[in-house]
Amino acid sequence: MKEFAVFWGCTIQTRFPFLEKSTRIVLDEFNLPYKDIDGFTCCPEKSLVNNVDHASFVVTAARNVALVDELDYDLVSPCTGCVSNLATVKGELCSNPKEKAEVNELLKGVGREFKGTAKLQHLVPFFHDTVGVFAIKQKIKKDFAGMRIALHYGCHMIRPSHALRNDDPIAPVKFDNLIAALGAVSVQFPTKMMCCGQGLDRVDQHDLALQLARVKLKELKALEVDALVLCCPSCFLQFDNNQYLMEKEGEKLGVPVIYFTELLGLALGHTPEELGITAHRVDCAPFLKKWAECSGQAAASTMDDELNAQGAL
Amino acid sequence: MLELNLNMKLLEMCSKCGACYSICPSCTHLPGYDPRQVVADIVQGKFEKWLSSSSIWQCLECHYCLEMCYQHYGFENAMTALRTIATKRGLNPPQVKRGWDMFAKTGKLGEPALPARKKFGLPEPSKSGGEELKKVLDALKDRRGKGHH
Structure with a gap:
């Protein structure tokens, strides 16, 4: 490489x-x-x-x-x-x-x-194309089976496509593939590909920035997803910080926001503290709690035991 | 091409199209946002009234219009051009000026958060190329001063 x-x-x-x-x-x-x-x-x-x-x-x-x-x-x-x-x-x-x-x-x-x-x-298409889904799967210590993840690609991961040329600019799949590799379900929802709207915060139109954040977050709340996963600091700012600001004003939407690197880090066995997930504004404890429950419930496969058991013929 | 230009012929088509409207996040979620009208006014030379409008700052630069565009042009170009003229006339949102000043001074939009880096055990941040960039941007200014546009 x-x-x-x-x-x-x-x-x-x-x-x-x-x-x-x-x-x-x-x-x-x-x-x-x-x-x-x-x-x-x-x-x-x-x-x-x-x-x-x-x-x-x-x-x-x-x-x-x-x-x-x-x-x-x-x-x-x-x-x-x-x-x-x-x-x-x-x-x-x-x-x-x-x-x-x-x-x-x-x-x-x-x-x-x-x-x-x-x-x-x-980083996301890099992990998909250069590291590879297979290599990632090989290293997972604890997957996200049973978890429902809502993905937010972030406009500039894939557009403008003539310059980036890394995925379909309207219906991309690579980030979804990585989520599937980690064992979670990538929930499909109407506003999945909608821009986060953080740009409005940079031109003194904060209320409209919140308005756009609200559209997606309300939908995700209704769908009861376990987390919103993304890999862009600007989108993170919009969904973590701005969601927190809405929370402080009494509008609690409760959608944990997790960065791709944090999700991957957790799967590789690192703790939320090490990865800095505890530094988020919106509480990620419900996500981590659900994850602990999921892995508790998952029945271990008995396949290896069967294969290694004595008694063939 | 270092200076911004608009293609009026493509914009004329753009003012009559709207293939991007159903996917543009601002068109679908911000009442009153109507780029086709803005583009039509540009084509007719009546863009002045938009320079002081908050509308031209509502394009999120998500590049959906470019991807949907039959001409591979997108109205985002028109919004960028209006923003540039508005800024030249001091009609920009205050935050844009603050951001630009920071960029012009340091070549960055913020400095690494050192105490937090220490807390997370991160290495010393790499050296910034701010000083070198300043020289390049000064050379650009000189070049313009000599009449290259």
Whole structure:
């Protein structure tokens, strides 16, 4: 497997260091050749930087990609936004040699060159495609049989598809496959592919951000799912923090929000404390309680005992 | 192409289409949000009134319109262009200015939370490329100053 740099992004390192922790735990568990490299900046955030100045958006992303190009590493990120933004710019520059030359002229001043050779992947499709469902299954210590998980892909894990090219942009399956590999049921529901709406919080429209969060959370409450699982710090902010804010105002929806790396970490035998699940705003105890009950009930297969038993002929 | 441009021919089609409406999260959940009207006004040169509207900031940039678009264009491009002009005129939401200032100053949107890193036993954060990025962005400014657009 090719070595890869992890692009942590601003949101995880600023607001949710425990998500970095659980990501490192699962990367270590699979002995993956990941690197921390110096020199990254904000990806940059599209809804902010691209809206203000497209050229700044392009050169900032191109410089970040140049860092991994130079080292001949690939790049993996546990943030959907970061990967989507970097890939969008990579796609724009690789299909436009004139613009690429303009950008490289600017980067030359600091000794960098954007080549666009590094593969840029989000952590979920990376685990699906590069680590593989089979390898994951082999390592599971305690699966999630009997658990009902609602998945939230996060728009930028899969779109824009021309830049990311990792799954179907309307009806993706890879995250679902991983949930199935962990033994849980990925519940299908009408708002599954709906955007979280966190973007509204970044443009001073907090009430509307809550309105969008409410649509999905109410549906999940009615469906009595055990958790909402996602892998994007922005979606996490929307469903964990904003759900907590609604709770404080007396609107309790009670949907535990679990990051993919935390779910995987639990299956590999790590504790909720180690993984930082206890640092969430919305209480995850009901999810963990249900999980304990499920594994208590699961009848152990007697297959191996039968096979190893004496008495053939 | 480093500077933003709109394709008016594609936008004209866009103003009459709406293939993305049933999947656009803002179209389906935010009353009054009607990008086709915004696009029609752009095509007719009457975009001014939208610059101060909160509506243009309600596009979530989920890229569904791009995926659904028969032209592979999407009205998101139009919203981005309006936001850029609105920001040039100081009509942006205050939070956008705060975010931009932070980005321009540090190259990031926040600094690693050190006490929490310690608590979780995380290594020292990698060095930021903020200073180097600043040089690149300054070079971009110079280039524009010399009339390259």
